[in-house]
Amino acid sequence: xxxxxxxxxxxxxxxxxxxxxxxxxxxxxxxxxxxxxxxxxxxxxxxxxxxxxxxxxxxxxxxxxxxxxxxxxxxxxxxxxxxxxxxxxxxxxxxxxxxxxxxxxxxxxxxxxxxxxxxxxxxxxxxxxxxxxxxxxxxxxxxxxxxxxxxxxxxxxxxxxxxxxxxxxxxxxxxxxxxxxxxxxxxxxxxxxxxxxxxxxxxxxxxxxxxxxxxxxxxxxxxxxxxxxxxxxxxxxxxxxxxxxxxxxxxxxxxxxxxxxxxxxxxxxxxxxxxxxxxxxxxxxxxxxxxxxxxxxxxxxxxxxxxxxxxxxxxxxxxxxxxxxxxxxxxxxxxxxxxxxxxxxxxxxxxxxxxxxxxxxxxxxxxxxxxxxxxxxxxxxxxxxxxxxxxxxxxxxxxxxxxxxxxxxxxxxxxxxxxxxxxxxxxxxxxxxxxxxxxxxxxxxxxxxxxxxxxxxxxxxxxxxxxxxxxxxxxxxxxxxxxxxxxxxxxxxxxxxxxxxxxxxxxxxxxxxxxxxxxxxxxxxxxxxxxxxxxxxxxxxxxxxxxxxxxxxxxxxxxxxxxxxxxxxxxxxxxxxxxxxxxxxxxxxxxxxxxxxxxxxxxxxxxxxxxxxxxxxxxxxxxxxxxxxxxxxxxxxxxxxxxxxxxxxxxxxxxxxxxxxxxxxxx
Amino acid sequence: xxxxxxxxxxxxxxxxxxxxxxxxxxxxxxxxxxxxxxxxxxxxxxxxxxxxxxxxxxxxxxxxxxxxxxxxxxxxxxxxxxxxxxxxxxxxxxxxxxxxxxxxxxxxxxxxxxxxxxxxxxxxxxxxxxxxxxxxxxxxxxxxxxxxxxxxxxxxxxxxxxxxxxxxxxxxxxxxxxxxxxxxxxxxxxxxxxxxxxxxxxxxxxxxxxxxxxxxxxxxxxxxxxxxxxxxxxxxxxxxxxxxxxxx
Numbered sequence: 001x002x003x004x005x006x007x008x009x010x011x012x013x014x015x016x017x018x019x020x021x022x023x024x025x026x027x028x029x030x031x032x033x034x035x036x037x038x039x040x041x042x043x044x045x046x047x048x049x050x051x052x053x054x055x056x057x058x059x060x061x062x063x064x065x066x067x068x069x070x071x072x073x074x075x076x077x078x079x080x081x082x083x084x085x086x087x088x089x090x091x092x093x094x095x096x097x098x099x100x101x102x103x104x105x106x107x108x109x110x111x112x113x114x115x116x117x118x119x120x121x122x123x124x125x126x127x128x129x130x131x132x133x134x135x136x137x138x139x140x141x142x143x144x145x146x147x148x149x150x151x152x153x154x155x156x157x158x159x160x161x162x163x164x165x166x167x168x169x170x171x172x173x174x175x176x177x178x179x180x181x182x183x184x185x186x187x188x189x190x191x192x193x194x195x196x197x198x199x200x201x202x203x204x205x206x207x208x209x210x211x212x213x214x215x216x217x218x219x220x221x222x223x224x225x226x227x228x229x230x231x232x233x234x235x236x237x238x239x240x241x242x243x244x245x246x247x248x249x250x251x252x253x254x255x256x257x258x259x260x261x262x263x264x265x266x267x268x269x270x271x272x273x274x275x276x277x278x279x280x281x282x283x284x285x286x287x288x289x290x291x292x293x294x295x296x297x298x299x300x301x302x303x304x305x306x307x308x309x310x311x312x313x314x315x316x317x318x319x320x321x322x323x324x325x326x327x328x329x330x331x332x333x334x335x336x337x338x339x340x341x342x343x344x345x346x347x348x349x350x351x352x353x354x355x356x357x358x359x360x361x362x363x364x365x366x367x368x369x370x371x372x373x374x375x376x377x378x379x380x381x382x383x384x385x386x387x388x389x390x391x392x393x394x395x396x397x398x399x400x401x402x403x404x405x406x407x408x409x410x411x412x413x414x415x416x417x418x419x420x421x422x423x424x425x426x427x428x429x430x431x432x433x434x435x436x437x438x439x440x441x442x443x444x445x446x447x448x449x450x451x452x453x454x455x456x457x458x459x460x461x462x463x464x465x466x467x468x469x470x471x472x473x474x475x476x477x478x479x480x481x482x483x484x485x486x487x488x489x490x491x492x493x494x495x496x497x498x499x500x501x502x503x504x505x506x507x508x509x510x511x512x513x514x515x516x517x518x519x520x521x522x523x524x525x526x527x528x529x530x531x532x533x534x535x536x537x538x539x540x541x542x543x544x545x546x547x548x549x550x551x552x553x554x555x556x557x558x559x560x561x562x563x564x565x566x567x568x569x570x571x572x573x574x575x576x577x578x579x580x581x582x583x584x585x586x587x588x589x590x591x592x593x594x595x596x597x598x599x600x601x602x603x604x605x606x607x608x609x610x611x612x613x614x615x616x617x618x619x620x621x622x623x624x625x626x627x628x629x630x631x632x633x634x635x636x637x638x639x640x641x642x643x644x645x646x647x648x649x650x651x652x653x654x655x656x657x658x659x660x661x662x663x664x665x666x667x
Numbered sequence: 668x669x670x671x672x673x674x675x676x677x678x679x680x681x682x683x684x685x686x687x688x689x690x691x692x693x694x695x696x697x698x699x700x701x702x703x704x705x706x707x708x709x710x711x712x713x714x715x716x717x718x719x720x721x722x723x724x725x726x727x728x729x730x731x732x733x734x735x736x737x738x739x740x741x742x743x744x745x746x747x748x749x750x751x752x753x754x755x756x757x758x759x760x761x762x763x764x765x766x767x768x769x770x771x772x773x774x775x776x777x778x779x780x781x782x783x784x785x786x787x788x789x790x791x792x793x794x795x796x797x798x799x800x801x802x803x804x805x806x807x808x809x810x811x812x813x814x815x816x817x818x819x820x821x822x823x824x825x826x827x828x829x830x831x832x833x834x835x836x837x838x839x840x841x842x843x844x845x846x847x848x849x850x851x852x853x854x855x856x857x858x859x860x861x862x863x864x865x866x867x868x869x870x871x872x873x874x875x876x877x878x879x880x881x882x883x884x885x886x887x888x889x890x891x892x893x894x895x896x897x898x899x900x901x902x903x904x905x906x907x908x909x910x911x912x913x914x915x
Contacts, residue, residue, distance in 0.1 A: 052801045067722065068788050070829055071730040087809060123803035130805040132797045132858045134822040141812030159822055165729055166825060173796035180792045188785070211777055240724040274697045279705055280726045409728065412745075412752050413699075478801050527712045529705070573717045578679060579778045581720050582712070 004257070004637055004652040007439040008112035013658045014094070017116045020440070021483055025490035032057030035489050036497070038205055038220040040192045040247050042069035044164070044470060045453025046226030047171035048477030053224075054178035056482055058489075061218060062175070062184055063207055065191045065242055065584070070172045073228060073240040074473060077164025078285035078406065080146065080156035081470040083121040088145055092153040094118040099659060101468060104150040104337050105433070105461020106611035106627060107661050108263070108635070110654060112440055113458045120479040121471050125157055127478060131170045135159050147290055148466035150337035150666070156467045161285055161405045167470055171477070190216075191584065192247040193512040195223060195254045195449060198504045202251075202449035206505075206512045210584060213577040215512055217505050219498035221489055222448045224481065225251060226473075229432035229454040231264065233592045233599065234544075235536025237429035238270060238283040244588035245595050248436050248455050256444035257637035257650060259457035260434035261595065262603035265464055265612050266545050267430035268294075268341035271413055272361040281428040282413060284364070285406055286466040289334045291369035291399065292423070294341070296353040296362050298322045303353045313355065313363055313422050324348055332666040339463040339612045339625075340666060342427035346545050347623065349426070356424050365422035370395035427545060431469060433460040433612065434602075437637040437652070441484035442476060445637075450485060452476035457635065462611025516576050519586045524571035528585045531566045535559065535589070535596055543600050548616040552604040556597055556645065563593040597644035605649060608632045629661050668694045668760035672707065674719055675767040680777050686765070696756035700743060701726060701733065703755055704766075721780040728752040728893065731828030734835070735780055736767040741832035741891045749830060749893045769835035773842070773878045784831050786877035787845060793873035794866040795849040797858050817855050824851040826894045833888035833896070839880030844888040846874050847904035848896050854907050864911040871908055 009016040009023075027035065035058050039050040042064040054060040064072060086092040097118035102109055125143070129135065135157050136144040145154040159166040178184040189210040196204040196219070204219035230245035231237035252258045269284045269292075297303045298320050305311035324344055326333045336344075345362050348354070355361050374395025378386035381394070396419050400407065410418050436444045436451035438458055443450050453473040460468065499505075542555035566589070574580045609618040609625035610632070618626040634651040641648055670691045677684030691707050698706070701723050708718035724732040733750040737743035743753045758764065766780065774782040799805060813821075825848070833844035850867050853859025859866070882901060889898045 048801065055800055066724060066730070066732065067784060068829065070788075070791075071724055071732050073725060073730070076725045076727055076729050085808070120803070125808045126805045127799075127801060127803045129808040129811060130797070130799045130858060131801075132821075132853055132856050134818055134825050134852065134856070135808075136822075137813055137815045137818045139815050141814055141818075142809050159825075162729065162826060165828075166822075169825065173791070174801050176788075176792040177796045177798060180794075186788075188788075238727075240730065241726055242724050275695060277695065277698050277702045277706060279699070279702050282727045408747070409752070412748055412754065415697075415754070415756060479803055527709055529709060571712060573712060573715065579720060579781070582718060 004437070004650050005439065006110060006652060007441060008110065009440065013111065013115050016112050017119055024483065024487035027486050027490050027493060029057050031493040033059070034496070035059065035492055036061070036220040037222050037224065037485070038063070038218060039224045039226060040205065041072065041226035041228060041455070042175070043072035043074035043226060043228060043453060044168055044171055044473030045455070045477040046224065047072065047168065047175050048474050049224055049226060049452055049481050050184055051171060051174035051178055052478055052482040053485070054183035060178070060184045061187060061220065063187045063190045063192055063205070065189065065210060067189055069175055069186060069188065070169060072168060073243055074168045074470070075165045076240065077470055078161045078283065079148065079287040080158035080163045080467040081124065081167060082148070082155050082467045083125045083157060083471065084118055084155060085122050085125060087143060088154045090153045092155050096153065097121060097155065100151045101459065101465060102461065102659055103664055104465040105463050106625065106664055107461065107629070107633070107656065108260070108610055108654065109459055109461035111656060111658055116480065117459050117472055117475050120475045123479060124471060124474045128167060128170050131173060133159065133166050133170045146287055147335060149286055149289060149335045149341065150332070150465045158287065161287070161403060164470060167474065171474070192250065193587070194508045195251045196505055196508045197254055197446065198498065198502060201447045203498045204500065204505065206508050211579050213575070213580065215509055217500040217509060219500045221492045221495060221498065222450065222485055224450045224452060224485070225436065225455050226452040226477065227455045229435065230592070230595055231429045231432055233535065233596050234429040234539045235532050236273065236278060236281050236540070238267065238281050241280060244591065246588050246591050248451070249591040249595055251436060251444060251446065251449055253640050255446045255640070256449055257437040257639055258434070258598065259437035259635050259637045260602065261599040261638070262543070262606060262613050263433035263462045263611065264429060265338055265431040265433060266342045266427045267338055268345055268427050269364060269425045270428035270430070271410065272356055272424055272426040273358065282409065283428070283430060284410060284423065284425060286338070288364060288403060288406065291402070292334065292364040292366050293323055293368055294325050294334055294362055294364055295321045295323045296348045296355060300352050303355060306355050307357060307359060322353070329666045336666045337463055337465060342545055343614060345427055361424040361426045363422035364425045366399055366418065367422070370399055370419070373398040431464055433457065433462060433464055437635065441487065442481050443484070443488065448488060450481060452481050462613055516583070518567070519570065519583065519590065520572055520576050522570040522572065523568060525569045527571055528582055528589050531562060531570060532585070532589045532592070534562055535592060538562070539596055539599070543603055546614045546616050547603050549604060552600045555600040556604070559593060559597040559600065560645070563597070566590065566593055594644050598638055598647055601644060601647065602636055602638065605636065606632055627663070668755070668758070670694055670758065671763040673763065673765045676719070676779055677776050678778065680775055684776065694755050696754065698755045699726065699751055700735070700737070700753040700755065701751050719780065720778050723751055726751040729828060731830040734769045734782060734831055736769055736835055738765050741769060741835040742893055747893060747895055749828070769831050771834045771840035771879070773840065774831060774834065786879070787829050787831065787842070789877060790842065790846055790870055790873045791849065794862070794869035797853065798862060811857060813856060821852045821855040824848045824855065824896065824900050827896050828894055830893065832891045832893060834879065836887040836891035837880065838885065838887070839883060841882045842874050842877070842879040843882040843901050843904065844892065844896055846870050847900035850904045850907055851900040854903055863907060864914050867904065867907040867911050
């Protein structure tokens with residue numbers, strides 16, 4: 001167990017990062033020119049890391065499977081980015097952001113990392129504004145804020161419902177500046193197939209050119225994995241179609257420990273599944289819970305009538321509606337954290353109160369907000385006795401200004417007008433808190449292999465708060481990794497270029513080619529999607545919003561069986577030495593079929609409920625998560641030993657020196 | 668519903684392509700256009716035929732990957748949507764649908780419906796940024812107040828997703844709407860003023876080098892743009908370019 005040294009600096013919480021920065025070794029500017037760094041993934045974490053490392057003087061190569069770095073899935077983040085600026089004067093501070101994040105994560109994250117995140121959060125906003133990111137502003141010209149779940153302050157900065165897009169385009173622009181200077185070489189439409197270790201250190205990768213099918217060797221003094229999360233193990237998620245775990249899983253197979261794989265975020269407000277053809281799920285931003293009220297009918301017969309189309313939700317009287325979040329959690333109401341809101345929706349639907357055909361949807365209703373805003377607008381426009389229709393029209397205009405793009409998206413997908421009838425929403429897989437285990441320096445258990453953003457496990461514990469993913473991605477990439485990686489690279493100033501004709505590169509390339517040949521050589525009965533969908537069903541039904549020992553064991557067995565079926569019977573047409581999207585998918589699904597089993601094993605091992613991990617056996621009489629700090633106050637870090645069932649558990653005990661462990665309450 | 672699909676198939680960049688016909692049954696109105704193609708591909712794979720390859724990723728209209736010319740229109744008949752957000756309820760039972768890649772000299776076809784849009788990246792690399800170091804040691808964010816209206820206008824220009832529909836819609840295959848969106852975003856913000864002259868000159872030069880055509884103000888780009896990027900941006904780019912030229 002001694003292998004897991006968090007390397008968190010000693011000393012008072014607020015001084016740790018400054019102290020650490022002062023103590024780590026630096027590389028002088030002339031020597032940086034002799035050092036190569038590979039960054040895999042070009043989302044917020046990878047893009048910002050690549051730009052900053054190149055700006056510092058390192059030679060950077062970036063890799064992404066998309067045709068441009070700008071298309072990484074950070075682009076789809078809607079609601080906003082947190083920062084402890086306290087511009088609203090509502091009592092925010094670094095400590096409060098730190099506290100909210102640790103509590104929101106149900107006390108399963110590392111104190112020192114989270115405090116550092118809070119500490120650099122303000123800088124992110126300064127940086128992005130300097131880069132020309134067009135955040136929303138108030139009439140006075142200063143930056144506007146809104147609220148997100150699980151907190152009592154307004155600290156979320158946003159750019160309409162496209163915050164991720166604007167932040168990513170900022171990082172992409174910073175990358176472009178370095179590409180133009182020749183400091184970043186961007187390898188787009190390239191996928192990392194394996195990590196290459198030389199003398200136990202990460203020294204390069206094997207990549208596949210997705211246009212030509214060519215297998216390439218790339219060496220570097222360090223490798224940064226910023227490849228996002230693994231939500232697509234569920235097949236249906238809000239992730240992009242191409243989002244995958246391959247890079248992280250290849251590193252895991254080469255020795256990087258995988259932490260807390262079972263900590264997955266199921267987001268409460270997504271557009272419900274409409275049929276078997278569904279390829280992905282679409283999020284409706286958490287920011288909507290600022291103004292939307294979530295409800296189901298109070299009486300089961302009303303729910304049935306709505307499901308059958310005999311009753312319209314707008315016909316149901318106020319007293320016949322159950323605003324269950326406001327009822328159960330009066331202090332936070334509709335803005336409880338995501339895990340709590342998702343479970344509450346599932347509880348109502350399981351009890352028979354679901355409101356769509358499949359019985360798996362609840363209402364998100366803007367009527368009250370429309371009327372409230374409309375009344376205010378009427379008064380400030382001098383219309384003292386405006387009629388209902390005018391008030392409604394004015395209110396709808398304000399809602400449109402706030403959430404117009406989300407409402408438009410909803411209408412395009414569902415074919416219903418959410419201004420007139422409440423939205424139907426249901427939880428969906430959205431984010432994975434688990435990921436590669438990293439120390440305070442963001443280094444994995446492989447020296448020279450770093451993980452940033454969603455790809456690592458470090459900051460969100462068992463549940464991530466809204467608007468914190470963007471914050472963490474940019475914090476890691478702009479402000480943490482560029483410092484900490486220098487400490488490691490300072491030992492490499494005399495190393496010289498890493499050759500790619502070594503036996504280690506030969507062996508890794510052969511492994512990759514053999515694996516591709518094996519995939520292409522399947523007997524060919526079923527498509528890749530056939531297996532992916534089957535895996536997704538097992539994951540959703542047995543490792544989803546609530547889990548129990550019996551079903552987790554079943555999941556482990558079923559996934560293992562599905563995996564061997566896959567390797568024997570998957571059908572991939574075409575050839576490997578050309579563009580071949582089925583082959584790309586197959587490689588990714590093959591890794592999901594291993595990760596899925598480890599996921600279930602991790603969930604089975606964790607005999608407690610915390611955050612997004614809800615074990616039915618461990619709950620309070622009111623159905624809330626029952627944590628077990630005595631036995632499970634640790635990070636599970638799994639070591640690869642062949643088949644997932646052989647994986648060995650290492651524990652990083654979590655130490656709380658600055659926060660008192662309490663039962664999370666949002667009541 | 669039952670559809671008659673006519674799809675561009677092309678083995679690779681150096682091969683000649685051709686339209687192939689595929690009948691498809693069992694399409695539902697709730698499917699997105701790409702989900703309809705998923706169904707076709709599943710059928711093709713089961714029959715032992717190579718599936719149709721197309722770019723796609725987020726499937727929620729923001730990454731800009733999808734790039735299909737549907738019945739002659741970029742992203743198809745619906746307005747303000749990308750192909751992934753186009754739903755089959757916009758079509759009727761028995762319809763014939765022609766699906767091609769975006770066509771432009773600067774967007775060579777790589778395979779089937781996939782084109783190479785790296786020319787867009789190179790335009791951005793020529794000047795689509797503000798040269799500020801990413802150290803975080805800048806002024807406080809609120810030290811740069813910006814008029815709300817200007818900030819909103821900059822945001823409207825910044826929402827471009829770089830899909831290339833504007834180029835595919837233009838009879839000259841011009842990239843003016845794309846380039847002007849980035850130039851406008853920075854032209855509207857105080858942070859963008861310092862490098863304004865160089866930026867517009869370098870980006871326009873790169874745009875011309877890539878082989879995009881000239882703008883003749885027909886406005887097709889604005890109509891087909893899934894994000895509603897306004898033609899006003901092109902006017903602003905022209906003003907910026909003229910000002911830069913006068914400065915020398």
